[in-house]
Amino acid sequence: MKKGDHLFLVDGSGYIFRAYHALPPLTRKSDGLPVGAVAGFCNMLWKLLQNARDTEVGVTPTHFAVIFDHSSKTFRNDLYPEYKANRSEPPEDLVPQFGLIREATRAFDLPCVELQGFEADDLIATYARLASEAGAETTIISSDKDLMQLVTDQVSMYDPMKDREIRIPEVIEKWGVPPEKMIDLQALTGDSVDNVPGVPGIGPKTAAQLLEEYGDLDTLLERAGEIKQNKRRENLIEHAEKARVSRELVRLRIDAPVEEGVDTFELSPPDGPKLIGFLKAMEFSTLTRRVAEATGADAGEIDATHVEVEAGDEAHGPDMGSDAASGKDATGTASAASSVADGVDTPQKLADALAEAAPAQTIDRTAYVCIRDLDTLREWIADAYEAGLVAFDTETTSLDPMQAELCGFSLASRPGKAAYVPLSHKNGTGDLLGGGLIEGQIPEKEALDAIRGLMADPAVLKIGQNLKYDWLLMYRLGVEIVNCDDTMLISYVLDAGTGSHGTVGHGMDALSERWLGHVPIPYKELTGSGRNQITFDMVDIERATAYAAEDADITLRLWQVLKPRLAARGLVSVYERLERPMIPVIGRMEHRGIEVDRQILSRLSGDFAQTAAAMEDEIYELAGERFTIGSPKQLGDILFGKMGLPGGSKTKTGQWSTSAQVLEDLATAGHPLPRKIVDWRQVTKLKSTYTDALPGYINAETGRVHTSYALASTTTGRLSSSEPNLQNIPVRTAEGRKIRAAFIAPRGRKLISADYSQIELRVLAHVADIPELKKAFADGLDIHAMTASEMFDVPVEGMPPEVRRRAKAINFGIIYGISAFGLANQLGIPREEAGAYIKRYFERFPGIKDYMDNTKAQARATGYVETIFGRRAHYPEIRSSNPQLRAFNERAAINAPIQGSAADIIRRAMARMDAALENAGLGEVQMLLQVHDELVFEAPEEAVEKVIPVICDIMENAALPARALSVPLQVEARAADNWDEAH
DNA sequence: GTGGTCTCCTA
């Protein structure tokens, strides 16, 4: 064991008692064996092993052991015969679980440690000392106060039931004394459960106060005579010896003669089949499925292990044989998954074997079923329960889930076995009002009623492709989908940015071709396209069945191939924490929409039209002719041809550029026309893109605007917004802000806008570890002024605005993967000068240069870079021989961890926000929009003051507990009637 | 009608 390693020590005995009382009683289904504590224990171990990075612990263990009490008699009984004397026998239904928990530990392939004559706590103390001496960190999985004396900088505790970490500050907060004084504190207070006497009349509060005043127990007992309170003084003097004995009882031994060294606790990957065998024997179906998913094992192929149950806590069951892995199912027909699973021993090999086997499986559309009656549907639902999972897909009349009507849905619980349930297919015989519903379809309401329970049942995993769509559609129809996996999001986590120019999409057709070697029926083949396109409800049911059932079948097969790849590549927590939770969160946001004032926009549109018309007249006058102002080509001909103005830069097709920058320069040079063009463009841009387009997005039913957020479209992890894009509503100019002011709250409610201040620079300060930046943020300084002061040796006081502006541009440039060319462009200075600035910056903040070089090197070596939460962004073209393309990818790779980490942080905030607002009980407070570093909410007017701190708290602490940033996050929030004033 | 180019809106 060495520095950088991390030892997890689970207090197995402590856990049993706590779980037994805290968790609902649970018995094994088949024979009534009580297994509640075992279930809790297994779930906890699995969670720790799987998600340690994202629980409060925030680290991944390298070493792991579970520690148990050996027997009830220990060296403490020699010190004090009454120790634990008033302990009653453990409850009857807990007794058999002692042995089972040891079996569980072995099934997890974890060391199971106990020692005659010592309590688990002593072994934990001893191992924590050994780990600390080796320079490693230790996390003790327990919330027992008796262990808090062990907490140091290197040793912390974790309460698995509350998902809470206990470090030095938490100990002080809880007990009023630091960990090293816990022994003295417990000596004074005693412990009635363990029959440690202590001093009568002294509880934790008094003890902490006395220790604060006198320093330690010995001093306190010596000077007890000075205490003013009569009773307290007498007790301390009279029971001094009891206190000293108590101290020896509570003091943990750090020198227990342990047999196994800490090095033997090194963690190896779980043996899926062995573990599954045990879990099946316990009949923990949910956990069995989770383990099967994560390890890629096929649970259906593994037999339950035979587990002997003995009474008493020294029970040792039979050895967990690894033959469990070779178990075949009753029919003897090995599925694709299980046949490739043989002889495969690592998650990566298994994932690769699954991927290799998948294209060989044939996809037979003739086997698909069309479900036309409720009884058959119910059979399929029962199948889904049996399998514990179901691929689900809807067919509708629109790409917009807020407008779409349901035509039918498809289900698949086993590869090749898929069904379509048509609900509202019509034939052409109806009149213009769309009659002609085809007979033999289950009425929509009855079908929805039938699947509602399945969809809402967390015990059955719902698998979809772009499930947010189906989630929102079904939510509108009163069906909530709980516990989802999304193959699109899994693919996104695995492969964001792979392929040249990010060409690897995560759509189903692309995934099917790539992973299954199968081209699904193209949608257009059923509906046609263009003017003759028909809606899906007009598609012939037989053809619809082949198409729709295939979608569910393919989704299920994709899931089987892709899901194991997450574990193989260490991306489970990225998916679980940053992607999966977004489906319902974003689904609800889109469903809520935001109110937009039609009148304001219509009035603005009229104003803009008038202004533009007047400008057009002036432009024609100045140009001497009428032309299409909006055509860069025609405009170029006028400016640089007819009028003979000097051209600035050229576009990549060789045309003279007419960009705002070029026109601005010409205007500065004294020409009147370019200025008019710039102004005209601004007005027409605002009119066409915003005031004219937005009203068309107001939903007829809800009267609100519902954007659509793409969860898997960016390389960095940001969301994108479309139809309409609400992430680019104007804010920089006064004219533009009039549009923003059209986004309003309904009567009696307010909009709240909360945005992270400088989140990307803060992330940069953290990841590149720049002391000056970190200090500036910690002190709440003006970061750009500080940068300017460092770079140009100018005091912050009385700094000219231009100096600060340059520093600001450089700071942003750093985030964007700076180049002298880009900075020169931005600041309008010569390239050499920009280069000199950059050089100076790197001299002042050498850590930034290191960060950039390291990031580039990592991207070159691995093909990807990572955010602080482990999200990966791929840049395969960083190895291109084309210098321009390579440089571009280098800049993007430098930017991605910064932009991506910020994106991850706000995703974490969003994942928690709904529950936090709900718990706050402040009325209907709803998260409506996300604009990269800003969240927009709607809240009752009277609740606003109380809501804002709740929002800020969640956002500012969003990185915790997974990551502790070395820089504080700061959120600014305001409420108003419209988005402009709130922002 | 579709796709490429240019421009411009946001963080």
Add this chain to the structure above:
DNA sequence: GTAGGAGACCACA
């Protein structure tokens, strides 16, 4: 210099 989406124009089908 990063990450997006969208509208207008225009050449092509």
